[in-house]
Amino acid sequence: MKAAPFAYCRPDSVDEAVGVLAGGDAKVLAGGQSLVPVLAMRLGRPGTLVDITRLPGLDALVIEDGQLHVGAAVRQRALERSSLAGAVPLVGRALPFVGHRELRSRGTVCGSLAHADPAAELPAVAACLGASVLVRGPRGERVVPAREFVTGAMTTGLGPDELVTGVRFAVAQPGEGFGFAEIARRHGDFALAGVAVRVRGSSATLAAFGVSDRPVVRELTLDDPTEAGLRPMTDALAHEIVDTDGDAHGSRGYRARLLGVLAARELARAHREAHR
Incomplete structure (x- = not known):
């Protein structure tokens, strides 16, 4: 398919871009890697595309x-x-x-x-x-x-x-450790489940994605920072926060299982990094 007809605007300033958006029925174009497929499938039909790629200061x-x-x-x-x-x-x-x-x-x-x-x-x-x-x-x-x-x-x-x-x-501070992991069918595919974690001392922040309609953030205390010691907590946490419906790529239970394993592994890894 091809995109529905639209007007194209390349403003010279952020204020001008905002003015065009205020006119209604306009969408911002930056990289276009999400917007262009939406246009091509006609899932979106904005009247105007506002190209901000060359606006001064936005490349900072x-x-x-x-x-x-x-x-x-x-x-x-x-x-x-x-x-x-x-x-x-x-x-x-x-x-x-x-x-x-x-x-x-x-x-x-x-x-x-x-x-x-x-x-x-x-x-x-x-x-x-x-x-x-x-x-x-x-x-x-x-x-x-x-x-x-x-x-x-x-x-x-x-x-x-x-x-x-x-x-x-x-910016990261001394004494912090980080972990990131996801599971997808192929590299570059949408994640079936994923985690991003930050650890400082025995405190941790975990953000899960691919398992709900938005990132789910939890603040945790790592009493036993080993992967084996963390698994009971992360398994329980995964079953609590995974609320996406199953699909052809994995059931809700499968995603919860993935999330529990990834969370325990990355929390333990981030804790080791923080304490080096």
Whole structure:
């Protein structure tokens, strides 16, 4: 199929882009790796595409005030290959699992957050790390915690006249450990289940994805940080939070089993890293 007819706009400033969005029936185009397939299948029929790829300042990739700032036009592959990715290890570990290299060469970090696919890696990483999403609209800029940004499957708190201008991740601190893992039928496929974890001392944050309509975050205490010692807790946790229906690729019980195993393994690994 081909996309339905639409108008194309390449604004010169963020304010101009917001003005076009405020006119209604418009969608933001950054990397296009999620939007273009939707258009091609005519699952979406916006009247106007607002291309933000060349807007000044949206290509920023810098560390400021202890945070890694990633602009809305920064490609996933650019961040993956940047030396700055090492400042936020969990992001660096997750990026190679996002689709395929060719898709990451066009897809943007913020675009993945705005698309809010339940099986996407980056929304879960952002939620695990307590990242902040920067949003601009007619009423100015606001900062939305990543854990509140995604409100459901393919749904965010972004207004129709707003656009994401960037995301900020806190730089890793000494004594922190991280873990990331997912199970998919093939590398680059949507995850059947996945986890992103951060550990400091005996405290841990876990974000699960692919098992609900949005990333599910839990704060945990690691009384026994070995994989065997963690399994009873992670198995119980998995059966609590997995609420997606089964499909041809795996039942709800199978996904819970995957999540329990992955969570225990990555929590134990992150704990060892934190205590080196």
